[in-house]
Amino acid sequence: MTEEQTKGRDGSIRVGVLGARGRMGAEVCRAVDGAGDLDLVVAVDQGDDLSALAAAEVVVDFTTPDAVMDNLRWCVEHGVHTVVGTTGFTGQRLDQVRGWLADRPDVGVVIAPNFGIGAVLMMQFAARAARHFESVEIIEQHHPRKLDAPSGTATHTARLVAQARAEAGLGPTPDATRDEVPGARGADVDGVRVHAVRSTGLLAHQEVLFGTLGETLTIRHDSYDRVSFMPGVLLAVRSVRQRPGLTIGLDALLD
Ligand SMILES: NC(=O)C1=CN([C@@H]2O[C@H](COP(=O)(O)OP(=O)(O)OC[C@H]3O[C@@H](n4cnc5c(N)ncnc54)[C@H](O)[C@@H]3O)[C@@H](O)[C@H]2O)C=CC1
Numbered sequence: 001m002t003e004e005q006t007k008g009r010d011g012s013i014r015v016g017v018l019g020a021r022g023r024m025g026a027e028v029c030r031a032v033d034g035a036g037d038l039d040l041v042v043a044v045d046q047g048d049d050l051s052a053l054a055a056a057e058v059v060v061d062f063t064t065p066d067a068v069m070d071n072l073r074w075c076v077e078h079g080v081h082t083v084v085g086t087t088g089f090t091g092q093r094l095d096q097v098r099g100w101l102a103d104r105p106d107v108g109v110v111i112a113p114n115f116g117i118g119a120v121l122m123m124q125f126a127a128r129a130a131r132h133f134e135s136v137e138i139i140e141q142h143h144p145r146k147l148d149a150p151s152g153t154a155t156h157t158a159r160l161v162a163q164a165r166a167e168a169g170l171g172p173t174p175d176a177t178r179d180e181v182p183g184a185r186g187a188d189v190d191g192v193r194v195h196a197v198r199s200t201g202l203l204a205h206q207e208v209l210f211g212t213l214g215e216t217l218t219i220r221h222d223s224y225d226r227v228s229f230m231p232g233v234l235l236a237v238r239s240v241r242q243r244p245g246l247t248i249g250l251d252a253l254l255d
């Protein structure tokens with residue numbers, strides 16, 4: 001494909017959105033529409049034919065953990081760069097994506113559990129703090145229509161914190177409690193307790209609570225509106241064509 005063919009009619013990047021009728025997908029459609037250098041050429045939701053996505057150079061997926069793998073596989077196999085915000089990416093799923101990309105080394109995929117710039121920094125700060133505290137717990141809070149728990153952000157944070165603790169030689173967090181009711185101590189993600197709160201009035205919030213002798217440190221991030229994710233999504237859309245292979249998280253794009 002020539003440079004001219006990879007651009008939209010007015011020289012902009014041709015963008016497709018998967019999950020376009022959803023809360024995030026609709027917000028992404030508005031953001032792409034409002035960006036002078038991007039051209040929204042196709043909007044697809046459940047039941048629509050994926051082949052329409054061939055019109056796009058970059059597809060953005062905000063669907064569901066059940067749907068995302070089939071969508072992503074289609075995009076990679078058809079040479080479409082993809083930006084994924086949908087959650088549910090286990091290590092096994094990421095390995096599958098790497099396998100598809102091995103057959104299409106020209107394609108870029110960015111998968112980020114959270115596109116909020118503040119949330120990315122919150123995760124970085126948590127990873128940095130982790131080695132200094134013997135205790136750590138994560139409390140994520142979301143709107144009640146969220147399908148998955150714990151959130152992708154909380155799971156990713158727990159993995160980063162667990163990795164930093166392991167590198168620092170820290171053992172398990174101290175905890176003598178016996179669960180009187182199953183689940184009372186939250187979920188265990190790589191040895192880090194994660195608590196998921198769902199309530200009307202919330203959107204997307206997370207606290208990482210660290211503790212050591214005589215002090216605690218709380219790192220908190222709040223998304224009050226889905227527009228908070230849009231600068232990160234647009235950054236990924238503009239960057240993904242120059243990043244063949246798999247990029248996890250926004251960190252590398254912000255550096
Ligand atoms: N990475 C990030 O910064 C963020 C990630 N998310 C994640 O994005 C995902 C979507 O969240 P919401 O927009 O709140 O959900 P939603 O339920 O409002 O939207 C999902 C949309 O996907 C559609 N869909 C389902 N299966 C499909 C398929 N096979 N093909 C095409 N479309 C399909 C649904 O009909 C719906 O319109 C969730 O996994 C959520 O956790 C949400 C906010 C920010």
Ligand SMILES: O=C(O)C1=N[C@H](C(=O)O)C[C@H](O)C1
Pocket residue numbers: 087113114142146147150151152153154203204205
């Ligand atoms: O479903 C949501 O709303 C969100 N999902 C992502 C997650 O699971 O971490 C990102 C953000 O928390 C909003």
